[in-house]
Amino acid sequence: MQSLLGNFALILFILMVISGVVWFYDKLVLVKKRKAAAEIALAAYDERNARMKAEGIKVDDSGRETLKEKLMKRPMWVEYSGSFFPVIAAVFVIRSFLWEPFRIPSSSMVPTLEVGDMILVSKYSYGIRLPVINKKVIGLGDPEKGDVVVFKFPKDTSLDYIKRVVGVGGDKIEYRNKKLTVNGVEAKYQPMSDYLDTESLTYSKQFEEDLSGAGVKHRILNDDRAPTYVPHPDRFKNRQMCTYNVEGFSCTVPEGYYFMMGDNRDNSLDSRYWGFVPDEYIVGRAFLVWMNLNDMTRIGGIH
Structure with missing residues (x-):
């Protein structure tokens, strides 16, 4: 009937495993590291602003949220791999256990x-x-x-x-x-x-x-x-x-x-x-x- 890139199910399985490992590694490890690094950086940011206020210097605190978002943002390779995992996993489960399309x-x-x-x-x-x-x-x-x-x-x-x-x-x-x-x-x-x-x-x-x-x-x-x-x-x-x-x-x-x-x-x-x-x-x-x-x-x- 057709050749599916040699073994499309195997290719999909490998992609799911790779993206899944990245997704779980981010949830279990990288998020904690980003959070710890953000807390240190924000603490230093707050300490600096408090010191400047004590010296009578006007301080703009609006940049704190922007800094926090930047520090907590996932790296691009994690962003793409992790985002694809739920989609790839859903496709893999559907075509492996429910329905598969053919031409x-x-x-x-x-x-x-x-x-x-x-x-x-x-x-x-x-x-x-x-x-x-x-x-x-x-x-x-x-x-x-x-x-x-x-x-x-x-x-x-x-x-x-x-x-x-x-x-x-x-x-x-x-x-x-x-x-x-x-x-x-x-x-x-x-x-x-x-x-x-x-x-x-x-x-x-x-x-x-x-x-x-x-x-x-x-x-x-x-x-x-x-x-x-x-x-x-x-x-x-x-x-x-x-x-x-x-x-x-x-x-x-x-x-x-x-x-x-x-x-x-x-x-x-x-x-x-x-x-x-x-x-x-x-x-x-x-x-x-x-x-x-x-x-x-x-x-x-x-x-």
Whole structure:
């Protein structure tokens, strides 16, 4: 799906730690030092003014507050670092445990998601995971068939991909002649009007797919020009649990893994090519398109 500067969560975590250390060091140490230094300086200021008054010299005390503010002012490096800490911490907590934004860069999930869609992903739908290492510590559920999920790409975990879950551990997935079967039950397909790709100005056949046992209806695309078989699948982990032929393929999903497919079936590199997605690579469930600068009508829930 996209590369987030290698590991944006790690970068954000480091910034939060650095700014947090500065913020706490200022609150616990530097403030006391500034206050002690200010008290000494103000005491000397008051003593000087009292002496001048005793000598009959008119004294202007208006500069005392200005001097105090100057003495108590935080250094610039502390000012900037400390001021950013609450903001960085809030962003880190929100995107690590609640919601994370992504932008769709490819057409593999058309027509459900289009290029340029800005989406929100729920990070807590499937449990609470420790940020950076993505380790689940509290389980709140598992991805289900039909969910649109963001996950770490098994071949390069610095990349985030988005696909639809069509199989969970123990499921037998078959895709032959461009029709999906799960555990022996073929998905139902309702023909819809052809889909126009406005970039390439080409049409694809569009169907409403009803995933067997999932109760999830969504749109998919098929391209008559594309072959029914899977060309050149990788030698991925647990590859022995899949068989390929000229009509398509059949796979049994290992426990703890998921089988992902793009809704743009003939224009999606997915589990058919690079294999199963382990649970520890799951990032979250995509649930909302919150912006598309090219088409504001795209805003809404993801099905």
